[in-house]
Amino acid sequence: xxxxxxxxxxxxxxxxxxxxxxxxxxxxxxxxxxxxxxxxxxxxxxxxxxxxxxxxxxxxxxxxxxxxxxxxxxxxxxxxxxxxxxxxxxxxxxxxxxxxx
Numbered sequence: 001x002x003x004x005x006x007x008x009x010x011x012x013x014x015x016x017x018x019x020x021x022x023x024x025x026x027x028x029x030x031x032x033x034x035x036x037x038x039x040x041x042x043x044x045x046x047x048x049x050x051x052x053x054x055x056x057x058x059x060x061x062x063x064x065x066x067x068x069x070x071x072x073x074x075x076x077x078x079x080x081x082x083x084x085x086x087x088x089x090x091x092x093x094x095x096x097x098x099x100x101x
Contacts, residue, residue, distance in 0.1 A: 023065045043062065
């Protein structure tokens with residue numbers, strides 16, 4: 001009944017990793033009431049550093065239900081902990097990933 005944000009693979013990574021997520025073909029709460037949407041949901045997938053600075057926007061578009069995999073290239077970033085946040089409608093999920101050089 002909710003979207004799924006998977007742990008990135010591999011983790012730790014150097015220099016790239018894959019982030020997978022699933023948008024179900026069910027009703028999601030998009031406002032104060034539940035609503036079914038056949039045309040898709042507004043989806044945002046963003047990467048942040050440990051200080052909360054926006055590093056990269058990987059997805060910012062309407063997507064229909066389905067399984068998705070996005071490659072994130074950490075080339076040029078320092079080793080450390082990063083977070084990625086998936087927002088589908090008003091629901092969000094955040095996971096941690098580690099870049100090791």
